[in-house]
Every structure is written in C-alpha cells, then in structure tokens.
Amino acid sequence: MKQVPILKIDGITIGQSLAIVEYLEETRPTPRLLPQDPKKKAIVRMISDLIASGIQPVQNLSVLKQVGQENQTPWAQRAITSGFNALEKILQSTAGKYCVGDEVSMADVCLVPQVANAERFKVDLSHYPTISRINKALLALEAFQVSHPCRQPDTPAELRA
Amino acid sequence: MTDKPVLYSYFRSSCSWRVRIALALKSIDHEIVPINLVKDGGQQFSEEFQTLNPMKQVPILKIDGITIGQSLAIVEYLEETRPTPRLLPQDPKKKAIVRMISDLIASGIQPVQNLSVLKQVGQENQTPWAQRAITSGFNALEKILQSTAGKYCVGDEVSMADVCLVPQVANAERFKVDLSHYPTISRINKALLALEAFQVSHPCRQPDTPAELRA
Numbered sequence: 001m002k003q004v005p006i007l008k009i010d011g012i013t014i015g016q017s018l019a020i021v022e023y024l025e026e027t028r029p030t031p032r033l034l035p036q037d038p039k040k041k042a043i044v045r046m047i048s049d050l051i052a053s054g055i056q057p058v059q060n061l062s063v064l065k066q067v068g069q070e071n072q073t074p075w076a077q078r079a080i081t082s083g084f085n086a087l088e089k090i091l092q093s094t095a096g097k098y099c100v101g102d103e104v105s106m107a108d109v110c111l112v113p114q115v116a117n118a119e120r121f122k123v124d125l126s127h128y129p130t131i132s133r134i135n136k137a138l139l140a141l142e143a144f145q146v147s148h149p150c151r152q153p154d155t156p157a158e159l160r161a
Numbered sequence: 162m163t164d165k166p167v168l169y170s171y172f173r174s175s176c177s178w179r180v181r182i183a184l185a186l187k188s189i190d191h192e193i194v195p196i197n198l199v200k201d202g203g204q205q206f207s208e209e210f211q212t213l214n215p216m217k218q219v220p221i222l223k224i225d226g227i228t229i230g231q232s233l234a235i236v237e238y239l240e241e242t243r244p245t246p247r248l249l250p251q252d253p254k255k256k257a258i259v260r261m262i263s264d265l266i267a268s269g270i271q272p273v274q275n276l277s278v279l280k281q282v283g284q285e286n287q288t289p290w291a292q293r294a295i296t297s298g299f300n301a302l303e304k305i306l307q308s309t310a311g312k313y314c315v316g317d318e319v320s321m322a323d324v325c326l327v328p329q330v331a332n333a334e335r336f337k338v339d340l341s342h343y344p345t346i347s348r349i350n351k352a353l354l355a356l357e358a359f360q361v362s363h364p365c366r367q368p369d370t371p372a373e374l375r376a
Contacts, residue, residue, distance in 0.1 A: 001265060001269060001298075001301040002301070003269075010254065011254075012254050012257065012258075014257050014258075014261055015261050015265070016260065016261045016264035016265060016268065016269075017264075018260070018264055018268075019257055019260035019261040019263075019264050020257070022256075022257070022260055023253060023254075023256070023257040023260075026253045026256070027253055038238060038241045038242055039225065039226075039227050039238075041237075041238070041241070042227065042229050042234055042235075042237070042238040043227075043229075045231065045233070045234035045237055045238075046229055046230050046231045046234040048234075049231035049233055049234050049267075049268075050216060050230070050231060052264075052268050053231065053233075053264075053267050053268040053271075053272050054216060054218075054231075054272065056268075057268050057269065057272040057273055058272055058273065058278055062297075063273055066290070066293070067282075075281070078281070082277075083216075085215070086214075086215035086216040086217070087215075089215035090215055090216075
C-alpha cells in the first residue's frame, strides 16, 4: 500500500493502524483498549472508524497532493470540520473522562493524532469543546507524550520538543 | 414497533452493502429503511436523520437498543453477538490479516471515492479521481491477496474482508476500472457473488433499487 504504519511482530507484518491496534489488544490485552461490553466496544470502534475512515483518509498526504497546493488547506479543513462536527455530537453522549466513559480506549488513540492534524490545518477547535477537553486530558498521559511527533527518532531538529 | 434490527441503507452505497452482506451471512432478520443519498438534496441531511447519525451517512444499524454507525463497527458487533457463522478467524494473526484487508478497502479506498468527496472534485474530474483511488488500492490489494487468498480473501472461509471486497469491486466496475489487471480480486469476487448472501444483499435487489436497475 506504500504507507505507514507497518508493524512486524510475532513473525507477521501488519498494515492499517487499527488492524495493528486490534492485534495488539488481542495478544497483549493489558491494559485493555477495548471495553469488554460488546455495546461499548461497538461505540469505541464507531468513533475510531469515524476518524480513521471518515476523516483522515480524505485529508492525508496523497489526497492533498492531488487537490493542488492552493486548495490543500481548505480541503483538509473541510474534511476535518465535517468529521469533527459529527464527532463532537457523538462524544457529548459517550464521553466521560475520555471518549467512551472513563477508560482510555482505541477511540482516544485515534482522537489525539487527528486533533494534531486539525491544529496543523488551523481548524478552529473552539467549536469542539468536548473534543478539546478530552484531547487535553489524554495529552497529559505518558503514552501520548512519549509517542508524540515532537519526540521521535526522525523528528526534525526545529520541531523537536 | 418492531424488535427486529433496522438498517438505514442506500441501495447503491457500498458501505451499506457490506452490512447487508453480513446480516445475510448470519441470517439475521432485519428491516431496511431506505435513505436516498441523492434525492431531495440527499435524505441523509434531513434533521431527522442527522439526529440518528450526526455523520449524515449510511449505513446505520439500530439493534439491541443501540444505534451504530460505521460499517465495520457494525459488522464487528454482529460478529461478537451473533458469532455463527464466523466472519473473523479465531487465530489472531489471520484475524489481523482479515482486518488489514478490510481496512485497506474501508479506509484506504472507499472514503477517497465516496459521494461527498466526488462532489468536491468537480463533475469532469470525478471518474479519473475515483479510478485513481481504486486503482491505487487495488494494486496493493492484488499483491496482498496473492499471499493470503485461498478460495476467498483469507484462506477458504468467507470473512469480513470478503464482505468489503465485493462492494468495492462493484464501485470499480461503476467507474470503469480495468479489472483485468486484478486476476485474484476478480476470481474471488466471482466466487463470492455465487453465494446467496451476496446476491440477496445486492444493490439490484433492494427495496429502493430504481426500476431500471432492478434485477
């Protein structure tokens, strides 16, 4: 697919971020990223897919290359705004401390990187108070900090934390 | 009032078709409420439907007292609560491959060529845009399937990957993608279309199929 991420683990190679996360969940189940209750699990997956299928693919690098330089920011803003309008409504009924109740889940794993994309394309996040609140709470957690784009082996010097 | 699951679906929506296939494979009795994505400016934008799904998209399934959007979240819920017949292998590694292929289609191809994106690229650009998205994805998928496929996408059992494949091939045909470049995809698609679940759920047999497209 000529894309990242790819994970080589346990003798196999897996692409597609959520397929990877689900494999990690099944084989390294602690701490849990999916609720045990099937209905709550469905909500976590729905929110994850809203982001991973509904927003990100429409504003990823290869699509942006095709819309022309001057159109890139409005295009990305439109994709993100459309998705966040829906997500904000959904989160108002599902969220506790995090996206679904009070436990970090796969939905939160999807949320933070997408908010970073929103900031990068200068989407006005003041329209999304629930998304913003949850994002802030998640960014305080170690896992979201060590994995941050500003702390990676390939982070350019000028963007490094 | 009914206790049967209710699926909000558009006959031609490939995402809706995925859920229709899964419901048929698992013999889950259900009702369909058609939502026309084109008529009246798009019935998915009505206030009533927006309340049901803020994403303003189909499919939506109302089942067991909850409302779920996103076709693969729906299929995974059906798998967990109605596990027979299985649509995901028990082996975690094979399951990961099924999910990877499903996501390649459901995140990697379809969203880039769906109705709302096509509306934004301008009428004359729609076909080349869609062809490019599908071709790019199918180039990758054909290679992957060469090592994973048996009778179907992953081995010899119908899985969630197959549920995603057939509707995407129909999209490819609709946008006149040359499928002769994808012999594995084509072979699997043909085998799946012979199965009853893929036939009863077909866009040409839905309550909202227009007369001229009806089987």
